[in-house]
Amino acid sequence: MSSESKKKPVTRLRARTTDTPRALDFDTLLVENARKIVGFREYIKEMWHRRGLVRVLAGRQLKSQYELNVVGFAWWLAEPLSLAAVYYVLVAVLTKRQDHVYILVVLISLLSFKWFQQSVIQSMNTVRGNASLVTDIYFPRALLPITETMIGLAHFGVGLCIVPIFMLFLGVGPTPNLIWLPVIVAVQLIFNLGAAYPMAVWGLRYRNLPNLMGNIIRLWFYLSPALYELTRFSNGTVKFIMELNPLTGLFESYRRIFRLAGFTPSKLCPKCASVPHYYAGAPHPSLIWTLILGCFMLLIGAWYFTRKETQFGKEI
Amino acid sequence: MSARYPAIRAKDLGIKFYLRGAENPTVHSGMVRFLKRKPARREFWAVRNITVDIPQGQVFGIIGANGSGKSTLLRALARIYFPDEGELEIRGKISSLITLGAGFRQELSGMDNIYYNGIILGLTKQEIERKRQQIIDFADLGQFIHEPVRTYSSGMRARLGFSVAVHVDPEILVVDEVLVVGDAAFRQRCAEKMRELFMRGATVIMVQHNMDVIVEMCQRVMWLDKGHVQTIGEPLDVVNKYLASRNLPVLEAKPATPNPGVISGG
Numbered sequence: 001m002s003s004e005s006k007k008k009p010v011t012r013l014r015a016r017t018t019d020t021p022r023a024l025d026f027d028t029l030l031v032e033n034a035r036k037i038v039g040f041r042e043y044i045k046e047m048w049h050r051r052g053l054v055r056v057l058a059g060r061q062l063k064s065q066y067e068l069n070v071v072g073f074a075w076w077l078a079e080p081l082s083l084a085a086v087y088y089v090l091v092a093v094l095t096k097r098q099d100h101v102y103i104l105v106v107l108i109s110l111l112s113f114k115w116f117q118q119s120v121i122q123s124m125n126t127v128r129g130n131a132s133l134v135t136d137i138y139f140p141r142a143l144l145p146i147t148e149t150m151i152g153l154a155h156f157g158v159g160l161c162i163v164p165i166f167m168l169f170l171g172v173g174p175t176p177n178l179i180w181l182p183v184i185v186a187v188q189l190i191f192n193l194g195a196a197y198p199m200a201v202w203g204l205r206y207r208n209l210p211n212l213m214g215n216i217i218r219l220w221f222y223l224s225p226a227l228y229e230l231t232r233f234s235n236g237t238v239k240f241i242m243e244l245n246p247l248t249g250l251f252e253s254y255r256r257i258f259r260l261a262g263f264t265p266s267k268l269c270p271k272c273a274s275v276p277h278y279y280a281g282a283p284h285p286s287l288i289w290t291l292i293l294g295c296f297m298l299l300i301g302a303w304y305f306t307r308k309e310t311q312f313g314k315e316i
Numbered sequence: 317m318s319a320r321y322p323a324i325r326a327k328d329l330g331i332k333f334y335l336r337g338a339e340n341p342t343v344h345s346g347m348v349r350f351l352k353r354k355p356a357r358r359e360f361w362a363v364r365n366i367t368v369d370i371p372q373g374q375v376f377g378i379i380g381a382n383g384s385g386k387s388t389l390l391r392a393l394a395r396i397y398f399p400d401e402g403e404l405e406i407r408g409k410i411s412s413l414i415t416l417g418a419g420f421r422q423e424l425s426g427m428d429n430i431y432y433n434g435i436i437l438g439l440t441k442q443e444i445e446r447k448r449q450q451i452i453d454f455a456d457l458g459q460f461i462h463e464p465v466r467t468y469s470s471g472m473r474a475r476l477g478f479s480v481a482v483h484v485d486p487e488i489l490v491v492d493e494v495l496v497v498g499d500a501a502f503r504q505r506c507a508e509k510m511r512e513l514f515m516r517g518a519t520v521i522m523v524q525h526n527m528d529v530i531v532e533m534c535q536r537v538m539w540l541d542k543g544h545v546q547t548i549g550e551p552l553d554v555v556n557k558y559l560a561s562r563n564l565p566v567l568e569a570k571p572a573t574p575n576p577g578v579i580s581g582g
Contacts, residue, residue, distance in 0.1 A: 006396040010405065010406070010407050011405070011406040011407075012403065012404070012405045012406075013395070013398060013399050013403065013405075013406075036412075050438065052435045052440065053435060053436060054434050056431075056435040056436065060432060063424075064421065064423055064424075083559055128418075132418050132419055132437060133417065133418060133419045134396075134413045135391075135396065135414075135415075136396065136412065136415045136419075137393035137394075137396070137412060137414075137418055137419070137436060137437065138394055138396050138410070138412065139436070139438070150527070184549065205341055206341055206342055206343045206346055207341065207342055208342045208343055208344070209342075209343055212343055212463075221434070231361035261431070310397075310398030312320075313391065313396045313397050314333055314334075314397065
């Protein structure tokens with residue numbers, strides 16, 4: 001074979017069903033049971049090479065969903081804002097909780113939750129939603145869940161922009177702990193992706209899964225310390241179980257760095273029990289649990305996705 | 317003669333589909349199937365036992381009746397379907413023209429869609445900037461390039477799609493029956509562009525129902541019948557065998573076809 005041919009990128013694809021490895025008349029022995037002989041590293045390389053696709057697909061989606069202007073941005077905020085207002089009023093009425101900072105507590109966890117919800121639900125529809133691409137053009141399909149997660153991140157970022165306004169009005173001063181924000185966002189990105197990959201596979205296969213998951217995720221939201229703080233639980237076992245929920249680490253950490261953690265009804269002063277006491281701090285320790293779980297889910301999920309993506313073109 | 321290494325090598329390639337009938341798989345039906353342990357789907361091999369070497373620089377045609385697996389094979393060669401059996405080796409940058417304007421956004425202008433479609437087909441931002449004018453000129457849509465694609469006729473859409481796709485400059489181009497779009501002048505330009513690609517040493521694999529085009533452009537032809545290779549060989553030979561099998565009039569040999577691509581006849 002000429003030297004010219006050596007330079008060309010070679011892609012070898014081989015069905016998994018073949019039983020025995022055979023020496024081929026190519027210059028390489030193909031490895032048994034490999035998804036692609038190009039391997040995982042080559043796949044990552046290919047994804048990196050085609051990363052523009054994420055920007056284009058996400059940008060196109062955002063552009064057609066909301067025109068990119070002031071009104072569009074306001075529209076992005078409408079949902080979390082109105083939800084925060086509803087929860088605030090509801091909780092204020094039900095528990096006679098008087099502090100106004102609570103609306104910000106709810107808003108932060110709502111924004112974070114919306115991002116998670118968007119990543120999972122939209123990823124389940126993403127392959128079918130981009131059917132014309134998947135059936136006609138080759139590209140690493142693993143970019144699709146990334147796209148949905150990035151769209152969620154854009155929403156989250158815009159949502160965070162209104163938080164300072166609330167902080168100003170409610171008198172919640174910023175603290176140096178805010179430098180932790182990128183870390184928490186990175187942990188949530190990993191966790192969201194880890195959840196998005198398997199869901200993209202199952203969402204394509206089972207058509208009614210998005211509906212089912214919508215309900216499960218909503219239930220999950222109420223079971224997570226989003227509308228209430230973890231500090232409200234004094235029972236160690238309950239607290240431990242709550243901390244096993246990967247969303248707990250995220251919600252509590254966002255709160256802590258924004259100086260919204262706490263509300264500890266002081267035992268020393270029963271009279272001032274209804275006076276809110278908020279404090280700032282480094283991220284909640286259970287964020288490490290979220291990170292470990294997220295990494296694990298991402299590794300397994302991405303591996304599972306790349307095994308199943310070879311059938312996407314036919315399953316649509 | 318330059319080195320003619322195989323651009324595409326398939327060995328016992330098979331692609332199967334699952335027939336599920338009208339059943340729409342749901343979470344519920346999935347559970348029921350799991351509990352009953354019954355496979356609710358039957359296998360169907362759309363193509364099987366395909367073994368072929370396509371040398372670099374060759375124009376390779378695939379013919380066959382409707383439902384013979386041409387498009388499935390083409391999608392497999394374009395890496396859209398993964399082999400369910402056998403092996404496939406591809407050397408070089410591959411681009412597929414299976415549906416023109418795959419991924420066009422109706423509400424965006426032709427100009428924006430050039431950018432989006434270019435990225436989707438694997439061009440970089442800089443490459444698109446460099447080739448933008450060429451693409452616009454080739455599509456020849458005039459002022460309509462600034463209008464949303466939903467206002468285009470199907471011919472205009474196809475022209476824009478083809479224009480973007482051929483400017484990807486692939487080393488291997490996989491073309492489903494898309495050359496039939498457009499008027500005679502546009503088809504002429506397509507043929508010229510294709511010839512330019514051959515001259516640069518690109519490998520082209522095309523599916524066609526127009527036998528004249530096959531004989532004129534291809535150097536080697538595969539006749540696919542019910543998912544299996546019937547014959548591979550000289551275009552006129554294969555085409556006439558195919559036509560004869562369907563009781564259609566065979567083509568006459570053209571003595572002096574100006575085909576620059578024919579070097580060794582495959």
